[in-house]
Each structure stands twice: as structure tokens, then as C-alpha cells.
Amino acid sequence: MAKDMYTLPSKLKLFSIVLMVLGLAGIIFGFMTTPKTIDDVKKILAEEEAHHGVDHAEDTANFIDIARGEEGYSGAAMEHATDLSAEGHGASSHEEHVLHQLQTRPWSATFVAAFFFMMIALGVLVFYAIQFASQAGWSPVLYRVMEGITSYLLPGSIIVFVLVIFAGEHFYPWQNADLVAEDKILQGKAGYLNFPFFIIRAAIYLLGWNIYRYYSRKNSLAQAEANNFDHYRKNFKASVFFLIFFLLTEATMAWDWFMSMTPHWYSTLFAWYVFATMFVSSITVIALVTIHLKSKGLLSFVSDRHLHDLAKYMFAFSIFWTYLWFSQFMLIWYSNIPEEVTYFIIRIQEYQGLFFGMLILNFVFPMLVLMNSDFKKVPWFVVIAAVFILVGHYIDVFLLVMPSTVGHNWGFGIPEIAALLFFAGLFIMVVGNGLGKVSLRPKNDPFIKESENYHF
Amino acid sequence: MAAKKIHAIYTDDDLLLQAVNQTRAAKYHISEIFTPFPVHGLDHALGLAPTRLAITSFLYGLCGLTVAVLMMNYMMIQDWPQNIGGKPSFTFYQNMPTFIPIMFELTVFFAGHLMVITFYMRSKLWPFRKAENPDPRTTDAHFLMEVDVDNHDVETLSKFLYDTGASEISLIENEQDH
Numbered sequence: 001m002a003k004d005m006y007t008l009p010s011k012l013k014l015f016s017i018v019l020m021v022l023g024l025a026g027i028i029f030g031f032m033t034t035p036k037t038i039d040d041v042k043k044i045l046a047e048e049e050a051h052h053g054v055d056h057a058e059d060t061a062n063f064i065d066i067a068r069g070e071e072g073y074s075g076a077a078m079e080h081a082t083d084l085s086a087e088g089h090g091a092s093s094h095e096e097h098v099l100h101q102l103q104t105r106p107w108s109a110t111f112v113a114a115f116f117f118m119m120i121a122l123g124v125l126v127f128y129a130i131q132f133a134s135q136a137g138w139s140p141v142l143y144r145v146m147e148g149i150t151s152y153l154l155p156g157s158i159i160v161f162v163l164v165i166f167a168g169e170h171f172y173p174w175q176n177a178d179l180v181a182e183d184k185i186l187q188g189k190a191g192y193l194n195f196p197f198f199i200i201r202a203a204i205y206l207l208g209w210n211i212y213r214y215y216s217r218k219n220s221l222a223q224a225e226a227n228n229f230d231h232y233r234k235n236f237k238a239s240v241f242f243l244i245f246f247l248l249t250e251a252t253m254a255w256d257w258f259m260s261m262t263p264h265w266y267s268t269l270f271a272w273y274v275f276a277t278m279f280v281s282s283i284t285v286i287a288l289v290t291i292h293l294k295s296k297g298l299l300s301f302v303s304d305r306h307l308h309d310l311a312k313y314m315f316a317f318s319i320f321w322t323y324l325w326f327s328q329f330m331l332i333w334y335s336n337i338p339e340e341v342t343y344f345i346i347r348i349q350e351y352q353g354l355f356f357g358m359l360i361l362n363f364v365f366p367m368l369v370l371m372n373s374d375f376k377k378v379p380w381f382v383v384i385a386a387v388f389i390l391v392g393h394y395i396d397v398f399l400l401v402m403p404s405t406v407g408h409n410w411g412f413g414i415p416e417i418a419a420l421l422f423f424a425g426l427f428i429m430v431v432g433n434g435l436g437k438v439s440l441r442p443k444n445d446p447f448i449k450e451s452e453n454y455h456f
Numbered sequence: 457m458a459a460k461k462i463h464a465i466y467t468d469d470d471l472l473l474q475a476v477n478q479t480r481a482a483k484y485h486i487s488e489i490f491t492p493f494p495v496h497g498l499d500h501a502l503g504l505a506p507t508r509l510a511i512t513s514f515l516y517g518l519c520g521l522t523v524a525v526l527m528m529n530y531m532m533i534q535d536w537p538q539n540i541g542g543k544p545s546f547t548f549y550q551n552m553p554t555f556i557p558i559m560f561e562l563t564v565f566f567a568g569h570l571m572v573i574t575f576y577m578r579s580k581l582w583p584f585r586k587a588e589n590p591d592p593r594t595t596d597a598h599f600l601m602e603v604d605v606d607n608h609d610v611e612t613l614s615k616f617l618y619d620t621g622a623s624e625i626s627l628i629e630n631e632q633d634h
């Protein structure tokens with residue numbers, strides 16, 4: 001075996017295959033067992049009632065209106081509140097509404113996990129592009145690690161693409177022509193929120209991201225064989241343009257795939273918020289993969305100083321995420337405008353534990369664990385913080401999708417766990433193979449020497 | 457007997473760091489270094505005890521947070537509760553989201569300013585203090601390393617320092633401590 005070559009350990013490979021098989025079985029089970037008719041839903045609701053002994057249906061049928069009544073909203077504002085039900089107030093019955101949400105649940109569960117792992121690869125690609133664009137001197141030793149992780153982008157983004165295209169009205173109420181016909185606000189947005197343009201945009205994201213990934217990886221490998229810096233210069237230029245492209249498409253991606261699940265609701269900060277989640281998770285995964293490779297005796301040229309820097313980024317972007325989370329929350333909470341505040345009312349009332357637990361996982365724990373400078377150099381400390389951050393940001397994506405699509409009919413059961421297992425398995429498999437393709441030591445990069453001698 | 461010292465001047469921070477490592481490895485004693493800007497990693501290379509400035513900063517931050525909490529509680533809850541945008545202002549708990557920016561600002565304000573002042577005091581940099589650096593060029597682009605001669609041979613030491621890349625070497629015989 002050549003020096004600095006990684007092969008996915010056979011046990012880990014087996015583990016990832018087991019995860020995928022279990023996950024796939026669970027996902028299929030989730031799709032098969034959704035209620036098909038209103039009678040099924042009535043049965044489920046009756047069972048629930050018998051279990052809990054409370055009139056659950058009456059209780060939650062229009063809990064949002066109850067909440068609004070408590071907050072003192074006018075009847076007119078309530079009538080316009082269509083955000084939380086995919087069919088709006090046009091839903092002919094409560095059971096029909098529940099049926100729709102229960103049928104949506106496996107879609108949402110799959111999408112949450114698919115997007116979570118895709119955004120990790122995408123965020124790593126952005127971090128990688130930033131290293132080139134800023135001509136960073138500390139990070140070139142990690143280029144092959146980052147490239148290994150971004151190899152998941154192609155399969156990951158194709159799956160997400162397929163999901164958002166085929167989810168249809170499960171996710172995006174604005175695709176329901178009957179609903180749009182009686183909704184002036186959605187008619188006004190139809191110039192942007194219409195299905196053909198939606199597909200075109202998604203295709204542009206998919207192509208743009210993957211082309212940059214392909215092109216930069218090609219140049220990066222060619223640079224290792226070259227005796228001038230032409231390939232590096234090409235990568236520099238490509239990275240600058242990719243970053244511009246990414247910041248535009250990331251914003252529209254966040255609006256398209258997440259914000260338009262509640263098409264009446266909007267937040268100007270939303271795109272940045274999604275970006276913060278993506279970025280902090282990605283850097284965390286770079287740190288985890290680096291620690292894994294070091295534990296295999298590879299990456300001898302990566303020192304604890306590099307780990308220290310990655311942990312600093314984890315710490316800083318955890319705080320950045322919290323800053324954006326709070327900025328979005330406080331403005332909406334304070335102004336208390338009915339159209340806006342629905343977003344947080346459902347999350348606080350129906351998802352309270354997750355909603356506030358996420359803050360502890362994403363802010364308090366990383367802050368406490370990573371505050372001390374010395375702790376950032378200790379691998380197992382970084383791993384602890386990484387687990388908190390990744391769990392917390394999975395919950396974050398969960399809370400972006402679930403309340404908007406399945407409302408109070410959510411759970412964390414077979415569909416959710418299976419999707420998580422499947423995509424975790426796929427991620428391990430693809431990234432492991434991606435890392436093993438070439439030597440982990442980048443050669444001939446103009447900053448590689450500075451990076452190897454990095455001592456601060 | 458006057459303490460003899462050698463002043464070696466360097467023109468680059470990386471060179472200085474390397475020279476510090478070499479000098480310490482050769483068991484010479486560096487008594488002081490003057491630089492025009494903070495050199496990253498120099499304290500570590502010199503073997504100085506880790507700074508406790510961060511701990512004081514943390515404590516100042518806690519003070520700022522406490523001040524913010526007490527202040528907002530007195531102003532907005534106890535002394536003069538107002539109805540702003542229909543938001544509850546009768547308990548601290550209910551109104552806390554609006555106070556968080558203030559808590560944050562005062563935490564940063566206290567931690568930042570008091571840390572800088574502490575740093576000045578600890579470095580004995582109070583107003584009207586006379587500058588101590590032996591060569592005015594160390595405020596511009598040069599780095600000066602002060603090495604105790606003790607009972608080493610001046611010639612060997614000078615030669616050694618020259619080999620570490622010093623651009624200028626001068627022998628100083630201090631009559632009095634400054």
C-alpha cells in the first residue's frame with residue numbers, strides 16, 4: 001500500500017452497507033404504511049383518542065387559531081392564515097388534512113436526511129473554494145480530505161433534486177392550482193413560484209455546484225503532477241466565480257426548497273440562516289474526518305495546529321449560527337405580525353423540546369466545550385463538540401421541514417431513523433471511497449510548504 | 457558590576473522566531489524582546505507562562521452580563537414598565553428576548569474595555585510613562601532581542617547571534633537599571 005493512501009476499513013464498509021440496507025427497508029416501509037384513505041385516518045384518530053383519553057382532534061384542529069385568539073388577533077387575520085395547512089382553509093375536513101400530512105411524513109423524513117448529508121458535502125465545497133479564493137496558507141494540507149468529502153455532492157444532490165421535484169404538493173402548497181386560484185398572495189408570487197421555473201432553478205444549482213466540484217478536483221489533481229502553477233491559477237479563478245454563483249444560488253435554494261413550504265411566510269434572513277447551518281456542519285465533518293484519518297496513522301503532515309484552526313471555525317460558526325437564529329427569532333417575536341409569527345408559534349407549541357434543545361446543542365455545548373484554547377487541540381474534545389453540533393443541526397434541518405409540511409403529525413419513528421441510517425451509510429461509503437482514490441498528500445500546491453510548517 | 461547585555465536586531469518576525477528558538481536551545485538567556493507588533497507564537501517560543509488575560513476577560517464579561525441583567529430588570533420591569541408593541545413587560549422572564557442584545561453588548565463592552573485596561577496596567581503602560589525600548593526603530597520595522605552576557609564569552613556569543621541572522625549586534629553595559 002502506497003504511503004498516505006487511505007482505504008475504507010472493511011468493517012466500516014460493512015457497517016455502511018448494513019446502514020443502507022436497514023435504511024432503505026425502513027424508508028420503503030415508511031412509504032408503504034401511510035394511510036391511504038380518510039377511513040384509515042379516522043381509525044388512527046380514534047385509536048389516539050382511546051390512548052390519550054383527550055379529544056386530540058378537536059384540540060389540534062385549529063390550534064393555531066386558538067393561539068392567535070390568545071394573542072388577540074383579529075378574525076380577518078385568522079381567516080387568511082393558510083400557512084400551516086397545505087390545502088389552506090379550503091380543506092374540506094380535518095381528516096383530509098391529517099391524511100395529507102401523514103402521507104407527507106415519509107417524504108419529509110427522507111428529505112431531511114438527504115438534505116442534511118448533501119449540505120455537508122456542499123458546505124465543504126464552499127469552504128474549499130474559500131481556501132483557494134483567499135489563497136489561504138494554513139489549509140492546503142487538508143485539500144484531499146475536503147475533496148474526499150465533496151465526492152458525496154454528486155449522488156447527494158441528485159437525490160435531493162429528485163425529492164424536491166417529485167414531492168410536489170406534499171412539500172409545496174403553491175403547486176396546488178386550486179389553492180393558488182383562490183389566493184391573491186400566491187398569485188402575486190406565481191412569477192417566481194411556478195413549477196417549470198422551479199425545476200429550471202433546481203437544475204441550475206445541481207449543474208453549477210457539480211461542475212465546479214468536477215473542475216476544481218481535476219485541476220487540483222493535475223497540479224500535483226505539474227511543474228508550474230497554471231492549474232492553481234485556474235482553480236483560483238474558478239473558485240471566485242463559484243463563490244459568487246453559490247451565494248446567489250444558496251439564497252434561492254433556501255427560498256425554493258424550504259421557505260416556499262410555507263409560501264405566505266418570509267424572512268429576509270432565511271438564506272443566511274440555512275447557510276450558517278450548512279457551513280458549521282461541514283467544517284465539523286472536515287474535523288471529524290481528519291481525526292479519523294489521523295487515528296489510522298495517515299496525514300502525518302497535519303498537526304494539532306490544523307485541528308486547532310478547524311475547531312476555532314466550529315466554535316466561531318456555532319456562535320454565528322446562534323446570532324442569525326436569534327436575529328430572525330427576536331424580530332419576528334417582537335413585531336408579532338400574524339403572517340410572520342405563525343412560523344415560530346407552531347415550532348414552539350408543537351416542537352418545544354427540539355426547538356429549545358437545539359439551542360443548547362448548537363450554542364451552549366460547543367461554546368463550553370470549545371472555549372478553552374487547549375481543548376481545541378485535543379481530538380476527543382473536538383469529537384464531543386462535533387457530535388453535539390451534528391445532532392443539533394440535524395434537528396435544525398428537521399425543524400425547517402417538519403413543522404411546515406407535517407405540522408403536529410410529526411414523530412421520530414421508523415421513517416425518520418431509517419432515512420438517517422440510509423444516508424449516513426451512503427455518505428460513509430461514498431466519502432470513504434472518495435478519500436481512497438489518491439494520495440492524501442497534495443503536492444506542488446504553491447502554499448503546501450507554508451501549510452506543512454504551519455505553527456501558530 | 458554592570459550587567460552586560462547584547463542587543464541583536466532582526467528585520468523579520470519569522471527570522472526572529474527562529475533565532476529565539478536557536479538561542480534558547482544554545483542555553484543563552486534572553487532577557488527581553490522588543491517588536492513593533494505582536495508576533496504570533498513568540499510567548500510560546502520564549503517559554504513564558506501562558507497569559508491569564510483571557511481569564512480576567514471572562515470574569516469582566518460575567519460582570520457586564522450581571523450589570524445588564526440588573527439594569528434592564530430595574531429600568532424595564534420594576535421602575536417603569538411600558539407596553540411596547542403589546543409585549544409583556546411585567547416579568548423579566550417574559551421580556552427577556554428583548555434584553556438579549558443589551559446583555560450581549562454590555563458583556564462585550566465590559567470584557568473588551570476592561571481587558572485592554574488590564575493589559576495596559578499589567579504592562580505598566582499608564583499615562584506619562586516614558587518609553588523603555590532601547591532603539592526607536594523597534595517601533596517601526598525592526599525586532600530587538602536582548603541577551604544577557606553573564607559569564608559567556610562576548611565574542612562567541614556575538615558570532616552565534618550573527619549566525620542566527622541578526623543584522624546588527626551591539627554590546628550594552630548598563631550602569632543602572634531602567
